Amino acid sequence: MREKMERKKILKIVLMLLILTLLGLLPFHLSGYWVRLFIHIFMYAILAESTNMLMGFAGYVPFGNVVFFGMGAYITAILMGKGIPFFAGILIGAAICFLFTLAIGHPILKMKGHYFAIATMGVSEAMKQIVTNLDITGGGSGLSLVPLSLPSVRDVYLFFYFLMFLILAITVLVTYFISKGRLGYALRAIKANEEGAKSIGINTPFFKMIAWALSAFFTGLTGGVFAYWMTYIDSPGVFDIVIAVKFIIMILVGGAGTVFGPLLGAFFIEFISELVWSKFLIFHLTILGSIIVLVIIFMPKGFIWFYQKRFTLVALLENVREGKV
Amino acid sequence: MRILEAEGVTKNFGGVCANRDITFFIEEGEILGLIGPNGSGKTTLINCIGGNERPDKGSIKFEGRTIVGLRPYQICRLGISRTYQVVQPFAGMTVRENVVAGALFGRNPHQSMKTASRKAEEVLEMVHLQEKLEERAEDLTIVDLKRLELAKALVGEPKILLLDEVMAGLTPRETDDAMELTLKIRKSGITLFIVEHVMKAVMGISDRVMALHHGSLMATGTPQEIIKNERVIQAYLGEKFAKKMKRDKEDVP
Numbered sequence: 181m182r183e184k185m186e187r188k189k190i191l192k193i194v195l196m197l198l199i200l201t202l203l204g205l206l207p208f209h210l211s212g213y214w215v216r217l218f219i220h221i222f223m224y225a226i227l228a229e230s231t232n233m234l235m236g237f238a239g240y241v242p243f244g245n246v247v248f249f250g251m252g253a254y255i256t257a258i259l260m261g262k263g264i265p266f267f268a269g270i271l272i273g274a275a276i277c278f279l280f281t282l283a284i285g286h287p288i289l290k291m292k293g294h295y296f297a298i299a300t301m302g303v304s305e306a307m308k309q310i311v312t313n314l315d316i317t318g319g320g321s322g323l324s325l326v327p328l329s330l331p332s333v334r335d336v337y338l339f340f341y342f343l344m345f346l347i348l349a350i351t352v353l354v355t356y357f358i359s360k361g362r363l364g365y366a367l368r369a370i371k372a373n374e375e376g377a378k379s380i381g382i383n384t385p386f387f388k389m390i391a392w393a394l395s396a397f398f399t400g401l402t403g404g405v406f407a408y409w410m411t412y413i414d415s416p417g418v419f420d421i422v423i424a425v426k427f428i429i430m431i432l433v434g435g436a437g438t439v440f441g442p443l444l445g446a447f448f449i450e451f452i453s454e455l456v457w458s459k460f461l462i463f464h465l466t467i468l469g470s471i472i473v474l475v476i477i478f479m480p481k482g483f484i485w486f487y488q489k490r491f492t493l494v495a496l497l498e499n500v501r502e503g504k505v
Numbered sequence: 506m507r508i509l510e511a512e513g514v515t516k517n518f519g520g521v522c523a524n525r526d527i528t529f530f531i532e533e534g535e536i537l538g539l540i541g542p543n544g545s546g547k548t549t550l551i552n553c554i555g556g557n558e559r560p561d562k563g564s565i566k567f568e569g570r571t572i573v574g575l576r577p578y579q580i581c582r583l584g585i586s587r588t589y590q591v592v593q594p595f596a597g598m599t600v601r602e603n604v605v606a607g608a609l610f611g612r613n614p615h616q617s618m619k620t621a622s623r624k625a626e627e628v629l630e631m632v633h634l635q636e637k638l639e640e641r642a643e644d645l646t647i648v649d650l651k652r653l654e655l656a657k658a659l660v661g662e663p664k665i666l667l668l669d670e671v672m673a674g675l676t677p678r679e680t681d682d683a684m685e686l687t688l689k690i691r692k693s694g695i696t697l698f699i700v701e702h703v704m705k706a707v708m709g710i711s712d713r714v715m716a717l718h719h720g721s722l723m724a725t726g727t728p729q730e731i732i733k734n735e736r737v738i739q740a741y742l743g744e745k746f747a748k749k750m751k752r753d754k755e756d757v758p
Contacts, residue, residue: 360618361618362609362615362618365602365605365606365609366606366609366610368595368597368598368602368606369595369598369606371597372594372595372596372597372598372642373593373594373595373596375557375589375593376589376593376594376595376657377595377606378576378577378578378581379555379557379577379578379581379586379587379589379593379658380581380586380606380607380610380611380657380658380661381578381581381582381586381607381610381611381612381614381661382578382606382610383576383578384578
């Protein structure tokens with residue numbers, strides 16, 4: 181039994197290293213189009229994974245988490261416009277997102293379920309309006325950034341590829357440590373039963389706030405990188421609620437509350453939507469929607485669940501019969 | 506030493522007076538039972554001590570320190586753990602994880618995962634759940650859920666344990682086990698305050714018993730005194746039961 185577990189562990193580590201090397205070598209052998217797609221996938225994977233810290237573990241769905249994406253993007257753009265280097269800019273942006281969550285977290289996290297989701301959406305929309313109406317953010321006409329000047333376009337792609345990759349790796353590591361540690365236990369207890377969690381000595385407001393602030397930090401970081409990559413941002417673009425909907429679907433499809441579920445979800449959704457979009461230009465949303473519906477019907481707990489059930493067809497059909505949708 | 510002292514605890518819900526001017530104390534190391542008809546305010550009193558409700562009036566002192574107004578998690582950290590009448594397992598987590606969560610917080614937080622895990626296993630063995638470590642909490646039977654509820658409270662190393670009807674719905678055999686377990690917990694140095702409807706249990710293990718009626722404290726005394734108390738008999742026990750209880754006591758040499 182023990183030996184088997186050890187072997188499984190080693191297998192997992194080998195697999196992980198293999199995937200890492202593969203992803204490390206990939207951009208040198210792919211065309212610009214595919215590298216770009218991968219940067220997109222990494223970006224959504226970070227967004228999904230960081231939102232998963234609150235949504236997956238604590239069960240609070242922050243529908244408006246895209247607000248941190250927008251804030252990170254705008255803060256980076258403004259700071260770079262003032263001559264502050266890029267890396268300092270994204271870190272400051274992320275830190276401000278972290279602190280912003282601590283400031284608004286206390287009242288908002290008192291709400292639960294749909295109320296919490298809608299409140300976070302309110303924060304996001306309000307921030308969008310503020311940004312659209314300020315001078316420092318360029319108002320409705322958006323902000324342009326000084327592009328990254330490297331010898332070739334390919335180098336620029338590689339820069340963003342590896343930067344997103346690095347941030348993704350850090351986000352996954354942080355999530356892994358959350359899942360194994362005290363914070364993870366506290367959040368899962370809160371998700372399962374908040375009253376019960378309080379009465380075994382868990383300071384529930386504090387842990388919810390920390391989880392949300394961490395997710396805001398990584399979302400803001402990604403927003404900053406996105407702004408530099410695009411070199412132009414405007415408020416409807418970076419505060420777009422569709423981005424939030426997308427990474428929430430990714431979390432659900434992959435498996436909420438797991439370390440690797442949101443990653444699988446991000447890869448799956450981005451790949452499929454890209455493929456469907458290129459093959460069926462007119463019907464692509466219909467097809468994408470149908471795929472998501474099928475996944476939810478057959479795997480209500482996400483891909484990770486399917487993996488835990490050893491990919492059996494019986495398990496899939498049981499979900500339909502029991503109506504676990 | 507009086508580990509917990511409450512004075513004039515009053516709690517109203519709108520026009521309903523759930524607790525009226527209740528004054529009592531808990532002696533360190535004793536088992537104090539709390540009985541009373543349904544709706545007499547037993548759970549409200551537990552909620553007031555545990556911080557789930559804030560009394561409108563009155564003071565509650567734990568080891569000389571007032572705890573009214575503290576949040577449930579702060580009270581738990583001081584050393585008062587509780588179980589709920591309606592069990593509160595962490596669904597989706599295994600039995601072991603449920604109890605590890607309790608061990609990571611509670612009165613002695615900031616332990617390493619290793620010690621927390623070891624402590625969880627110890628406590629689970631004490632409540633006889635050692636064979637169900639990896640089962641999911643939602644798959645347990647009601648008896649095991651109650652054991653789990655107890656384990657979660659115990660693993661936080663409380664000084665006082667508030668048990669809200671842990672024996673309701675158990676078979677006689679299971680009740681005997683639960684009584685034995687309660688005595689074992691007391692022996693390990695934990696003071697107990699138990700709300701219970703199962704008379705055999707509460708009268709059998711309590712050092713003192715308090716009886717509530719319509720939110721007011723009706724009587725306090727040893728189990729023998731409570732059985733004889735006219736008001737308690739009228740309001741709660743009933744003539745027949747009191748006689749039977751008395752007879753049983755006399756039968757035992």
